[in-house]
Amino acid sequence: MSKPLSDHDRKKQISVRGLAGVENVTELKQNFNRHLHFTLVKDRNVATKRDYYFALANTVRDHLIGRWIRTQQHYYEKDPKRVYYISLEFYMGRTLQNTMVNLALENACDEAMYQLGLDMEELEDMEEDAGLGNGGLGRLAACFLDSMASLGLAAYGYGIRYEFGIFNQKIVNGWQVEEADDWLRYGNPWEKARPEYMRPVRFYGRTEHGPDGVKWVDAQVVLALPYDTPVPGYRNNIVNTMRLWSAKAPCEFNLKDFNVGGYIQAVLDRNLAENISRVLYPNDNFFEGKELRLKQEYFVVSATLQDIIRRFKVSKFGSREIARTDFSKLPDKVAIQLNDTHPAMAIPELMRVLVDEEKLSWDKAWDICVRTCAYTNHTVLPEALERWPVDLFAHLLPRHLEIVYEINRRHLERVAAKYPGDNDRLRRMSLIEEGGQKRINMAHLCIVGSHAVNGVAQIHSDILKATVFKDFYEMEPHKFQNKTNGITPRRWLVMCNPGFLSPLCRCFGVFFLCFSVPQENKLKFAVHLEEHYKVKINPNSMFDIQVKRIHEYKRQLLNCLHIITYFNRIKKEPNKQWTPRTVMIGGKAAPGYHTAKMIIRLITAIGDVVNNDPVIGDRLKVIFLENYRVTLAEKAIPAADLSEQISTAGTEASGTGNMKFMLNGALTIGTMDGANVEMAEEAGEDNLFIFGMRVDDVDKLDMKGYHAEEYYNRLPELKQAIDQIAGGFFSPKQPDLFKEIVNMLMHHDRFKVFADYEDYIKCQEKVNALYKNPKEWTKKVIYNIAGCGKFSSDRTIAQYAREIWGMEPTLEKLPAPDDKQ
Numbered sequence: 001m002s003k004p005l006s007d008h009d010r011k012k013q014i015s016v017r018g019l020a021g022v023e024n025v026t027e028l029k030q031n032f033n034r035h036l037h038f039t040l041v042k043d044r045n046v047a048t049k050r051d052y053y054f055a056l057a058n059t060v061r062d063h064l065i066g067r068w069i070r071t072q073q074h075y076y077e078k079d080p081k082r083v084y085y086i087s088l089e090f091y092m093g094r095t096l097q098n099t100m101v102n103l104a105l106e107n108a109c110d111e112a113m114y115q116l117g118l119d120m121e122e123l124e125d126m127e128e129d130a131g132l133g134n135g136g137l138g139r140l141a142a143c144f145l146d147s148m149a150s151l152g153l154a155a156y157g158y159g160i161r162y163e164f165g166i167f168n169q170k171i172v173n174g175w176q177v178e179e180a181d182d183w184l185r186y187g188n189p190w191e192k193a194r195p196e197y198m199r200p201v202r203f204y205g206r207t208e209h210g211p212d213g214v215k216w217v218d219a220q221v222v223l224a225l226p227y228d229t230p231v232p233g234y235r236n237n238i239v240n241t242m243r244l245w246s247a248k249a250p251c252e253f254n255l256k257d258f259n260v261g262g263y264i265q266a267v268l269d270r271n272l273a274e275n276i277s278r279v280l281y282p283n284d285n286f287f288e289g290k291e292l293r294l295k296q297e298y299f300v301v302s303a304t305l306q307d308i309i310r311r312f313k314v315s316k317f318g319s320r321e322i323a324r325t326d327f328s329k330l331p332d333k334v335a336i337q338l339n340d341t342h343p344a345m346a347i348p349e350l351m352r353v354l355v356d357e358e359k360l361s362w363d364k365a366w367d368i369c370v371r372t373c374a375y376t377n378h379t380v381l382p383e384a385l386e387r388w389p390v391d392l393f394a395h396l397l398p399r400h401l402e403i404v405y406e407i408n409r410r411h412l413e414r415v416a417a418k419y420p421g422d423n424d425r426l427r428r429m430s431l432i433e434e435g436g437q438k439r440i441n442m443a444h445l446c447i448v449g450s451h452a453v454n455g456v457a458q459i460h461s462d463i464l465k466a467t468v469f470k471d472f473y474e475m476e477p478h479k480f481q482n483k484t485n486g487i488t489p490r491r492w493l494v495m496c497n498p499g500f501l502s503p504l505c506r507c508f509g510v511f512f513l514c515f516s517v518p519q520e521n522k523l524k525f526a527v528h529l530e531e532h533y534k535v536k537i538n539p540n541s542m543f544d545i546q547v548k549r550i551h552e553y554k555r556q557l558l559n560c561l562h563i564i565t566y567f568n569r570i571k572k573e574p575n576k577q578w579t580p581r582t583v584m585i586g587g588k589a590a591p592g593y594h595t596a597k598m599i600i601r602l603i604t605a606i607g608d609v610v611n612n613d614p615v616i617g618d619r620l621k622v623i624f625l626e627n628y629r630v631t632l633a634e635k636a637i638p639a640a641d642l643s644e645q646i647s648t649a650g651t652e653a654s655g656t657g658n659m660k661f662m663l664n665g666a667l668t669i670g671t672m673d674g675a676n677v678e679m680a681e682e683a684g685e686d687n688l689f690i691f692g693m694r695v696d697d698v699d700k701l702d703m704k705g706y707h708a709e710e711y712y713n714r715l716p717e718l719k720q721a722i723d724q725i726a727g728g729f730f731s732p733k734q735p736d737l738f739k740e741i742v743n744m745l746m747h748h749d750r751f752k753v754f755a756d757y758e759d760y761i762k763c764q765e766k767v768n769a770l771y772k773n774p775k776e777w778t779k780k781v782i783y784n785i786a787g788c789g790k791f792s793s794d795r796t797i798a799q800y801a802r803e804i805w806g807m808e809p810t811l812e813k814l815p816a817p818d819d820k821q
Contacts, residue, residue, distance in 0.1 A: 032112065061230075066818065067237050067238070070815075075315075081806065083148070083337060085158070086339060087137070087158070088296065089138030090159050091139040092129075092132065094130075104235055141159075143487050143656075147792075153797070161277055176589055190230070199224045199226075199245075201299050202216065205217055222249065237815065238814055282590050285383070285553075287383065289389060298345045298397060340377065393440060404440055404445065454480070456653050456654040457653060457674045459673070460653040460674065461481070485659070544640075547628050553651040556599050558646050558757065565718075579769075583623070641666055642668075643666040648673070654674045659675060672690060676688070687780040692760060708746045715757065
């Protein structure tokens with residue numbers, strides 16, 4: 001097995017990492033030593049690896065500061081339209097390497113560390129992931145920030161600085177166990193607290209209606225303390241800001257009315273207010289209607305809107321006075337993008353500020369609100385849609401409930417005027433769902449209160465118009481758009497797979513590009529896996545990878561059925577020439593999602609049997625990738641041969657992992673769902689392994705009725721696999737361990753796993769055959785890489801800018817600052 005190039009040697013040959021000039025390297029070493037001494041108060045005798053990481057992070061951060069200040073100064077002077085991307089999640093991962101890439105510092109830092117006797121990769125590994133997201137929605141927000149900065153847009157990401165991000169996943173005896181993600185334990189060198197911009201946020205209380213309008217009184221106040229993180233564009237000297245709010249109790253919290261002896265308890269109770277920013281809700285595509293979650297949603301929205309309005313009022317050429325009071329100009333200067341319905345409270349909150357505080361008429365305020373806000377929908381799954389109980393709303397946000405009712409009254413008047421007598425349509429389109437418990441439909445609020453509504457892949461946007469939002473599309477078709485998701489090529493190619501960009505690839509041409517580099521990546525990942533899982537990996541096997549949140553609709557169970565079928569075939573004919581495979585499945589299950597946790601247990605159980613079967617040997621291995629996160633994705637994706645994108649057609653809004661695999665030279669086996677459809681369009685359908693029902697087929701099957709037993713009885717290999725799971729073949733000590741999974745698959749499987757089984761197995765046979773023919777496999781890889789340009793988030797953001805925000809992207813650079821200033 002050829003030894004991979006040392007990382008230091010490999011990096012030195014790659015020009016995209018910037019030049020390692022002597023002056024540059026000398027200065028970096030000096031600054032590194034200065035930070036070790038003055039910032040960390042250590043010398044080389046007692047410094048730990050973590051100290052060295054912090055010294056390097058601070059050294060790199062120094063190169064951001066001048067650009068950051070200059071960028072914000074530039075925006076203040078030029079007064080461009082600004083876009084505010086509000087999201088409850090920003091799944092940023094690590095920052096150090098990405099910053100070095102975007103500032104062209106990577107080679108110089110690498111050389112400086114090498115000369116100091118330190119290993120760059122070991123230092124990079126000391127950084128904690130900023131895991132402030134669950135999956136696709138949060139990672140999309142992070143990619144968008146990178147693209148907005150790289151395209152020169154005056155953009156701000158606004159969210160919550162969760163003290164605990166997405167849990168760390170441990171696998172113990174085959175089961176998922178959650179551990180708190182204490183990512184701030186050692187401090188975060190990339191953030192800067194901004195206590196001078198602290199904002200009050202109100203909850204509870206009641207409303208008073210008087211001659212001067214409405215007052216919200218007797219409310220409880222929580223302070224929002226902002227922390228700013230720099231977001232550098234790609235080599236254009238632009239550094240934007242991600243501002244995350246942290247909850248602080250005000251000094252007088254609970255003390256006004258404490259009685260003798262209540263002082264200690266009053267101070268301890270400050271925690272209650274500060275719990276708002278304590279922890280990220282770990283649900284993906286699932287709505288949990290808890291009061292704390294609604295508090296989080298209003299907290300980020302209220303603090304952010306105060307900031308937006310403050311900045312709108314003062315951002316006038318060279319003036320610090322409150323210069324702007326004409327709010328009719330707000331939509332010309334401010335765009336607000338709502339990342340799903342989580343920040344939907346921005347709509348009633350903006351109305352409250354404009355009507356109650358700034359004293360605008362309702363009609364004027366509403367016009368401004370609609371022209372300012374836009375809404376991105378991320379899912380069609382009914383269990384994911386936010387529907388808040390009215391009584392919870394009334395208790396927590398009494399004024400906002402009144403405003404929502406008024407928005408709804410006027411909205412239903414418009415519907416009734418357009419469709420007289422159609423009471424059923426009024427019921428369907430109301431923001432308030434009547435019935436047992438009255439609820440507010442937040443998606444309806446977002447549609448009514450926005451000038452643009454978009455899905456995140458063409459098929460998803462079409463499904464929204466045809467089904468979930470059909471009534472709204474019929475009434476206001478001009479609002480509905482598509483913006484197919486994308487990924488930043490900085491993190492997902494330049495940073496995680498630099499070999500693909502090496503000039504050597506261009507010199508040696510296609511053969512080198514598609515064999516040497518992926519093989520290097522596979523060797524490196526195989527070493528990583530053998531260290532972590534004590535399973536011997538065959539690096540010449542096909543690396544077949546499915547990494548994403550564990551969810552029934554993503555059909556990790558279909559993957560399991562293929563693994564079992566392949567296992568059974570090898571056992572039946574052990575002397576045949578089978579294509580060796582290493583199947584890797586990774587992802588977190590929401591802690592309360594029992595079925596998803598059972599799916600993980602099944603995968604680990606299958607692995608225990610398959611990996612220890614002497615007949616199978618190294619022809620099939622199954623590994624569950626523990627604690628899948630951004631940083632693990634950056635290692636796994638460049639090593640993949642086959643990408644599994646096998647959701648039931650019509651359920652995955654877009655997917656973005658699919659694009660990352662495509663960009664890094666893996667081939668896709670997938671259904672015609674989400675962005676897979678457009679990937680097939682771009683690369684040619686023959687260059688993906690497409691199988692299974694299309695959306696129309698799923699609809700027809702729904703009409704006819706899906707009966708799993710028919711497939712079970714008709715397909716002997718499917719029956720064998722299910723019987724093995726049900727009979728304890730994979731859990732001999734607990735034969736009925738997986739009876740619930742089998743029961744679900746046989747009797748109430750919403751996602752129709754068996755309906756696609758036969759075609760999936762046949763498609764996997766094609767994959768095996770092609771993998772034996774490296775020349776033909778490589779041809780398809782090349783078509784995929786050539787076709788993946790559309791899936792850059794730069795294209796996505798340019799479309800948002802032009803078609804929703806009314807802004808023009810630019811590739812112009814700002815002048816470089818004097819870094820010594």
